[in-house]
Amino acid sequence: MGNALRLLYGKCFQPSTTGDSDSVGPPYTTTAPAVSALAHDLFNFEITSQVPEALSQHVVSSREAQVTWYGKLLQSWKEAKPPPKTPEEVARLIVETLSRHQKADVEGLLEFYGLPHPSILAEISTGVPTRLPEFVFQGGTLPEFVFQGGTRLPEGVEFEMHTLPVDGNTVPDGDGLNVYVNTDDPRESPNIPRAVLMAVVRRSKARAKKNYARADELRQKIIESGYQVIDLQNEEILARKYRIRLRGIDAPEMSMPFGKEAKEELVKLVHGKCLRVLVYGEDQYGRCVADIYCNGIFVQEVMLKKGLAWHYVACDQRVEFATWQKEARTKKTGLWVQSNPEKPWEWRKKNKREAEISTGVPTRLPEFVFQGGTLPEFVFQGGTRLPEGVEFEMHTLPVDGNTVPDGDGLNVYVNTDDPRESPNIPRAVLMAVVRRSKARAKKNYARADELRQKIIESGYQVIDLQNEEILARKYRIRLRGIDAPEMSMPFGKEAKEELVKLVHGKCLRVLVYGEDHYGRCVADIYCNSIFVQEVMLKKGLAWHYVACDQRVEFATWQKEARTKKTGLWVQSNPEKPWEWRKKNKQEGR
Structure with missing residues (x-):
């Protein structure tokens, strides 16, 4: 959340003179206002690297030291499973994270957020039950309720x-x-x-x-x-x-x-x-x-x-x-x-009420469908049934040839607008996309780049396509039924170059039959009605991988290339890639 909103909340919730920490009114709230306030400041720190201005009045160390604390606290908060929810849990996290720092600083930080001090934590650790604080009035014509001892909510508040x-x-x-x-x-x-x-x-x-x-x-x-x-x-x-x-x-x-x-x-x-x-x-x-x-x-x-x-x-x-x-x-x-x-x-x-009171909650969340666009649609001959053994079908965004690793592997991206993808996007990725959009709108490009990297690390990518940014999921593909020469083998580079030539800039139809032990999708690939494996076999740039695929047509296409001495078959006794990998395990997949 940006500085503008932070300023707004500062105006809307002025701290009370009584030290009631929950009157600060941060945009984060959990079951305890003190927890909310720290969560808000850590979130703000993650975006801006700024610590609260008023903190210096409660601690003795410099602003640089405070930045270090918040970095440590942010990391500890992220690693905590589950994250702290009560003032006691947050206070304990602060004390443990900053245990090597000055006592005055730790106590000042706890005081700043209205959190229990170490002495209170020690009491809690003994297992002695704490008493719910009582309501007290703070005076004035229109009093606000606060609690003796700080941050607990009134009895009955959910x-x-x-x-x-x-x-x-x-x-x-x-x-x-x-x-x-x-x-x-x-x-x-x-x-x-x-x-x-x-x-x-x-x-x-x-x-x-x-x-x-x-x-x-x-x-x-x-x-x-x-x-x-x-x-x-x-x-x-x-x-x-x-x-x-x-x-x-x-x-x-x-x-x-x-x-x-x-x-x-x-x-x-x-x-x-x-x-x-x-x-x-x-x-x-x-x-x-x-x-x-x-x-x-x-x-x-x-x-x-x-x-x-x-x-x-x-x-x-x-x-x-x-x-x-x-x-x-x-x-x-x-x-x-x-x-x-x-x-x-x-x-x-x-x-009996003049008008029925609406619940305001829809009975069913709206569904979203793929909106199409300029990308081509694929259909099956004879209707919509998938070939036997196919687990699912996907259509890719245009392939970047620079990401092709070799002659029988691909890295592809699928638009998350696809109805198969949209329900499965991790919430963390969606939140990163929303926050990146905010960061870019505020021209905070460093933060936007950081969030983009988080998206990539989660197996997704924000791709610019025809001046439109698209969230896409990455898939690693292993071409089913063929085995191309490794890059260090004869015709390994030629196989990769041919595959790049076939797929670069193209939208592919991918029929996935399963997953190999490297986590790649084992699939048949079609590009503008061209069956990619057929081309690779006919050009003598891949072997029929008989151990994993017994399709007769694959054997026929390989025999045709071998007869014509095309590609790798110009060699009198070409080495099989699977045998080469056994001898050269360092280049194995």
């Missing part, structure tokens, strides 16, 4: 999230919200549906080609899947949508007196703000039932004190909620100006 700025136009009523959470959040990123990631990648391609109609179509598919591409300070962010039901209150319905006023007040509170959301569960409509905080303001408290919501006693018995409602009723504020206001839940029984 998870916490921090939202992107809320669009007030999406607020449906006085006790509901639609919010978006950045998918860079470590709680979100592992759970993005593959179909959504693929749509994001394809939309990026469509926009690069100025195919805006296609880009809009893909954006709509993303939205239907419960996500959205949001433009925030000239940076596009993939965010997940959550529908929120404010816990413990029930505002008048829109057709009731004070229904519109309740909605307007909620919009006024949240519009353009980043919210802290503590989720306690899910209601029957799939909404997250949650407490909402906005810049230190507890939203439900405001709604109750202004007489714009009822205390929903059937679902929440918090004493303070009853107190705030009583206060508004005494002052005849909001709906309490009425002598006998109708309760929203009773009104709904009589009116």
Whole structure:
């Protein structure tokens, strides 16, 4: 995530003077804000190599030393299996990773993130159960809840999230919200549906080609899947949508007196703000039932004190909620100006909702199909059945002849838009593609190159084809049924040159029969209707590999070349490649 978003979060979540670490509001959130904050800073460090500016106020060592710490912590975090999730686990990781550094620096770093100190860790290691911290008020007219001892969530909270700025136009009523959470959040990123990631990648391609109609179509598919591409300070962010039901209150319905006023007040509170959301569960409509905080303001408290919501006693018995409602009723504020206001839940029984509440979750994620393009399509003679023994078929992108290793091997790439490929792309590769796109948009080409290398190491490649970048999967191919001379043998170079001549720049049809013990796909190769193995045998640039393939036509083509003394058959007694490899194991495959 870029500096622009980091700045935005800095504005949306100002640190409290009480030292409440979870008020910082990083875009990452796990079950503990301190963990979220460190995860955010490590992610930012991986992109920018920058450490938090305020850290120097808590430690004694130089900025250069701090950069070294974060490099070590980033590596330790990546290697941790599973990654740390609780403040105690993160504190232990820091202490163990930085054990050779100054004690003052380690303690300062723990303090900076509101993490337990080594003394607390020692207590935990003894096996003595810790007591859940209690709620305390921090004073002020509209207090925010924090916890004695730091970072634990209130009892009953399932998870916490921090939202992107809320669009007030999406607020449906006085006790509901639609919010978006950045998918860079470590709680979100592992759970993005593959179909959504693929749509994001394809939309990026469509926009690069100025195919805006296609880009809009893909954006709509993303939205239907419960996500959205949001433009925030000239940076596009993939965010997940959550529908929120404010816990413990029930505002008048829109057709009731004070229904519109309740909605307007909620919009006024949240519009353009980043919210802290503590989720306690899910209601029957799939909404997250949650407490909402906005810049230190507890939203439900405001709604109750202004007489714009009822205390929903059937679902929440918090004493303070009853107190705030009583206060508004005494002052005849909001709906309490009425002598006998109708309760929203009773009104709904009589009116059965004016509109059905949508769950907002599609029953089936949209499917994506190969979009074709300029690459040729192949069909079988007589229909669509594959030949006997073929496990699968694939069509390659144009082959780079420079990657051909010898006369019976190929390196090929297959477009991941292929419906056989798209469901199997590793999530790490998809995330690297998305992040690389962001890095290139910000002209951070060093980071983009680093991410491209990670993609390559995962067996994929970003290929530029006709001014369009394509994510492709790499396959190593062994031509089935033939064995060409090794490169150090007579006619080894000629065999490779012929194969390069046949495939360079061409899109191939590959029928895969299995895999050899080197992990290569054993396959028949067709190029513009030419059967590649047939050419290699007829030109005397390969042997029929009888031990692995007994096809009669292969024996016939080899006999024809031998009779004509073509290629390697000009030799009176050419050595068989498999026998040569036994004697020269250093060049074996």
